[in-house]
Amino acid sequence: DIQMTQSPSSLSASVGDRVAITCRASQSISSHLNWYQLKPGEAPKLLIYAASSLQSGVPSRFSGSGSGTDFTLTISSLQPEDFATYYCQQSHGTPFTFGQGTKLEIK
Amino acid sequence: QVQLVQSGSELMKPGASVKVSCKTSGYTFTNYAMNWVRQAPGQGLEWMGWINTNTGNPTYAPGFTGRFVFSLDTSVSTAYLQISSLKAEDTAVYYCATSGYFDWFFKNWGQGTRVIASS
Numbered sequence: 001d002i003q004m005t006q007s008p009s010s011l012s013a014s015v016g017d018r019v020a021i022t023c024r025a026s027q028s029i030s031s032h033l034n035w036y037q038l039k040p041g042e043a044p045k046l047l048i049y050a051a052s053s054l055q056s057g058v059p060s061r062f063s064g065s066g067s068g069t070d071f072t073l074t075i076s077s078l079q080p081e082d083f084a085t086y087y088c089q090q091s092h093g094t095p096f097t098f099g100q101g102t103k104l105e106i107k
Numbered sequence: 108q109v110q111l112v113q114s115g116s117e118l119m120k121p122g123a124s125v126k127v128s129c130k131t132s133g134y135t136f137t138n139y140a141m142n143w144v145r146q147a148p149g150q151g152l153e154w155m156g157w158i159n160t161n162t163g164n165p166t167y168a169p170g171f172t173g174r175f176v177f178s179l180d181t182s183v184s185t186a187y188l189q190i191s192s193l194k195a196e197d198t199a200v201y202y203c204a205t206s207g208y209f210d211w212f213f214k215n216w217g218q219g220t221r222v223i224a225s226s
Contacts (some may be wrong), residue, residue, distance in 0.1 A: 003167075019180075034212040036152075042218065043111070044144075044202065049212040087152055091211035095168040098152040 002026055003091050006099030008033075012107040017078045021102045023071045023088035032092035033071045035064055038085045039100075048073060078104075109133040111203055111217035118223045120168045120207060124191040127201035130212045136184040140204040142213060143177060143188050147199040157206070193224040 013019050013103035023033065031051040035096055038044045046055045048064035051071055061076040083106050088099040114128040129141065143155040158177040165177040176189045186203055187191040200221050204213035 032211075036213070038152075043216040044204070044213070046212060046214050049210070049214075055214070089152070089154075089212070094166075095156075096154040096211055098154070100151045105217070 001095055002093060003099055004088055004090055004097050004099040006086075006088055006102050008102060009100060010103045010105065012105050013078055014107045015078050015080055019078060019104065021073045021082045021086055021088075021093060021104075023066075023073070023099050025071075025090055025092075026081050029090045029092035031067050032090055033064070033066065033093060034089045035062075036071045036087045036089065038087065055077045073086075080106075095096075108206075109215045111215055112137070112141070113201075113203060113217040113220045116223070117223040118225065119193050120123050120226055121193055121195060121224050123193050123224075124189060125220065125222055127188045127190075127203075129186040129188075129217050131184045131186070131205075134205075136181055139214075140208055141179075142204045144202040144204055144207055144213070146202070147196070147201045147220075150199075152187040155188075155201075159208075160186070185189060190222070193222075195224050197222060197224045 001090040141155040155171045158165045200219040203217040
């Protein structure tokens with residue numbers, strides 16, 4: 001199985017900050033990397049697919065980059081509604097696997 | 108708009124069976140695969156597998172064979188997850204999520220169904 005390692009596991013930041021979350025794959029996954037946002041009690045939300053494509057309706061402050069084994073999700077200016085848990089997921093090969101998550105908290 | 112609405116929380120005794128439903132609307136049901144994802148308490152997301160909504164053929168991820176069954180009722184655009192012989196470690200939130208058949212990102216998700224297996 002392809003292992004996905006996210007860092008950091010938690011992050012404290014303030015509204016307006018720029019934050020970056022990284023995801024590393026145990027082998028090359030090309031650009032088959034997706035990012036999701038989870039909030040308690042809500043349906044998970046797709047943010048970025050294919051490493052850098054912004055899902056329709058997602059604010060442009062979210063961006064993704066990377067290829068091969070190293071990927072980054074960047075939020076350019078944190079808004080109050082962005083405090084949530086973020087997961088990366090590889091869609092290169094089955095079983096599809098997720099990172100362990102990054103909890104973004106208000107400082 | 109696309110909606111995936113899952114059935115409500117379940118409290119079950121170990122050894123029992125549970126069936127979770129995922130009713131869809133707003134798109135052609137057979138155009139997208141249906142995936143199932145588990146989140147155990149305090150844990151991350153785990154892909155359980157998927158079902159081909161055209162053929163009904165399921166594919167299970169390792170660790171989800173035997174007691175887990177994916178099924179469909181295309182007449183009502185609904186997917187199901189059945190778990191038999193429940194164990195305490197099956198306690199989790201279960202999500203359904205659509206994907207393409209070639210692009211395996213999970214575009215639309217249900218709100219999740221909490222299953223608790225406890226005596």
